[in-house]
Amino acid sequence: MSTTTPDCGSSKHVASLEALVERDKDHDCKGYGAHNVCVRIEAVAQLPTRFGSFKIVGFSNNRDGKDHLALVHGDIMGQIDVPTRLHSECLTGDVMGSLRCDCREQLESALEKLAAGERGLLLYMRQEGRGIGLMNKLRAYALQEQGLDTVDANIALGFRDDEREYSVAAHMLSSLNVQSIQLLTNNPNKIAQLQQLGVNVSGRIEHVMKPNEINRHYLETKAARSGHLMTFMKMSPEAEQNDSVVVRPGSGTRT
Numbered sequence: 726m727s728t729t730t731p732d733c734g735s736s737k738h739v740a741s742l743e744a745l746v747e748r749d750k751d752h753d754c755k756g757y758g759a760h761n762v763c764v765r766i767e768a769v770a771q772l773p774t775r776f777g778s779f780k781i782v783g784f785s786n787n788r789d790g791k792d793h794l795a796l797v798h799g800d801i802m803g804q805i806d807v808p809t810r811l812h813s814e815c816l817t818g819d820v821m822g823s824l825r826c827d828c829r830e831q832l833e834s835a836l837e838k839l840a841a842g843e844r845g846l847l848l849y850m851r852q853e854g855r856g857i858g859l860m861n862k863l864r865a866y867a868l869q870e871q872g873l874d875t876v877d878a879n880i881a882l883g884f885r886d887d888e889r890e891y892s893v894a895a896h897m898l899s900s901l902n903v904q905s906i907q908l909l910t911n912n913p914n915k916i917a918q919l920q921q922l923g924v925n926v927s928g929r930i931e932h933v934m935k936p937n938e939i940n941r942h943y944l945e946t947k948a949a950r951s952g953h954l955m956t957f958m959k960m961s962p963e964a965e966q967n968d969s970v971v972v973r974p975g976s977g978t979r980t
């Protein structure tokens with residue numbers, strides 16, 4: 726299926742997640758994707774959370790100083806159909822509780838869903854602001870205050886709508902010996918990118934959040950212009966919150 730999966734040696738089976746640190750000690754491969762990204766597991770520890778019990782797996786990479794994380798619930802190594810969420814870092818949303826986006830809700834909902842099942846995996850990717858970085862994301866917010874939508878603001882700063890890239894995630898899944906994943910996503914582009922990188926995506930689990938009054942326009946723009954599949958719950962002060970509003974993806978999609 727893939728033309729890019731390297732013969733990486735990172736899929737060598739070991740008995741436990743903890744043993745991956747020793748296995749990866751000298752790991753180095755020709756890497757994944759256009760930038761030949763190679764990651765190495767550096768540390769594994771227990772991480773009890775308010776959503777349930779996880780183990781946290783720390784990865785370093787050979788391209789930049791960013792440490793990526795995996796949160797693992799249950800036994801995932803060697804498994805098929807592992808419910809998996811890829812979450813891209815959003816400091817303003819994940820940490821500060823910003824209402825400009827729905828990242829924190831997406832993260833918390835994913836961790837709840839994953840912890841409730843037999844097994845699950847969340848990859849926390851350090852690619853802030855859909856890959857454009859924190860400062861540029863803040864600049865884009867400022868442009869949006871002048872009337873541009875989220876897509877046009879990124880384009881005005883010289884970026885594509887979405888600069889995220891999933892080679893790191895593909896390598897992380899291989900490092901964790903995950904055979905196939907059921908992806909929690911509304912974004913078909915994410916599935917296509919992962920498949921191109923050799924990841925076996927065996928299914929999709931819908932992951933739709935209820936918009937708030939501040940991020941509704943942002944979410945509708947993602948659906949209308951970036952191809953996200955969403956059915957919105959109507960937000961209003963009255964008792965109409967269960968009416969669904971469908972926004973058709975695909976019209977005006979840019980890449």
Ligand SMILES: [Zn+2]
Binds near residue numbers: 764
């Ligand atoms: Zn590697």
Ligand SMILES: [Zn+2]
Binds near residue numbers: 815818819829
């Ligand atoms: Zn966000």
